[in-house]
Amino acid sequence: MAAQLRTRDYGQMLDLVVAVLENENVDSVWHVISRELLDSLGCDSATFSEVLLSEGTGTVRGWAPDELSTVVDGLVQRRIRQRHPLLDYGLSEQAPVNIADICDGWRNTAWYEEARRDFGVTQQVGVPLACEDGKMCVALIGRRGDFTPHDLAFLTRIQPVIRTMASHVYELKRLRSAVAPVPSCDLTPREATVLGLLAEGLTAAAIARRLAISPHTVNRHLERIYRKLGTNNRVSTLVVARAEGLVA
Template sequence: MSRVTTCHAAWLELVGDLLQAEPGTRGFPHARVADLLVASFGAACCSLNTVDRRWVDRVVGGWPVGYLPMAPPSDFRPDATTHPLIRWYAVTGSAAPQVLGRVPPEVAPAAMAAEWTAFARPHGIARQLALPLWTGAGMAAYVVSRPDDDYGDADTELAALVLPALSALVRQHGVLRDLPDGSGDRARDARLTERELAVLTLLGSGLTAQAIARRLHTSPRTVHKHLEHVYRKLGVRDRLMAVQRARDAGLLPTLPEPPRGGVSAGPAPRIPSPRSGDHLAGR
């Protein structure tokens, strides 16, 4: 069996495991995902990076464990505006995979790219491919790194195939993360899968099937199929009865009290523009 076939089979197994998993059985398997990414792209390591609204880049996980420093040297600025890949995502708002060496100089001038490469090369991460999980007011991405050989078209094409499923699984985990304590046990008692519980949770938030599909990176038809399963397992016939039954059973949080005076929170601020003086500021 070829390496490509083996990797495809492993990705299908991962997706199937997470979609059919019982709720609350484990956290998101970042290490398993990282191992698959390293194998799929012939990389030396994989990291999970987050960038907050203040442009601070943090490595929240690295695999193999111990390969990467989890904090930058004391004399290195943790300023994400100097990282070409992060500049690319902040400026373009793209949700597609990107290779470090393909970031155009209009986004990351040659001097900036050279400065970052000089820092990265001793750590064996001079060549990088990012798979963004979300962008906007901050960002998160898996980054696979190599010391020398750069990523080519075949790598970016494979990343484009993997990313939608990976993003959907991460989004599903994010939906379930803040559910009430014990909801996983109650969902298992109702024989709901994690995917069905995620759909039910978003339904309880007032989202339509089309909106749920966008949130979970799937199709409205698939969402309707999940809802059919949820209705049958809860013994109801429509969305209103399903949400009420789920709240009564402790599967979903109770509705919050409306804010006094009808004042609602405003939209989250966007990532700030690069530092003043950069020619791309003020986008």
């Protein structure tokens, strides 16, 4: 029988979403997610990595605790050279998995020794997030001790939430690279993302698909944008937004 999640678990998932959506610095979002996971699971380490399999390289995009900043440089390249089992696993499977379950002789491997030495952990759970166009995104959650069925159930349920947050961050970062937001504007990062996609000609349904949310949620964001910009339709909203430098 699958482990049952508690009301508190869903509250922690909501806390993660709020922390990401209220975060103004898109470059620190993966660190925010890492810290939230550590707090929710009571673990000791978390890293989010982007792996370019065809090139044999990649980067660690976020980690917690902050002390890991001294050991993450070159981490992805080492894991590729060592053929970390999560890389092969993520090519065909998406479910969160205990690394010991997909790795024979886990405690005799180079990555186990490094995990214990550098991260202070003896068990790790891998969470594949995406694998497309030769690019893989994965999370590694570590703990001094075993993970429970409840932990795996929590990660399974929060996995699509993290994917949605990743879509939000990608679009927000892309839009901000084109136009810097006006400091005096009261739009939240999520509203700025929706406004930017609106300016690109996307319908509410298309914005919903891009951000992995419902059209109803998009329309709620649009209503708040109209109110903050003093407009009442899409055309006037884009006129004001362009005049204020909010969109290209």
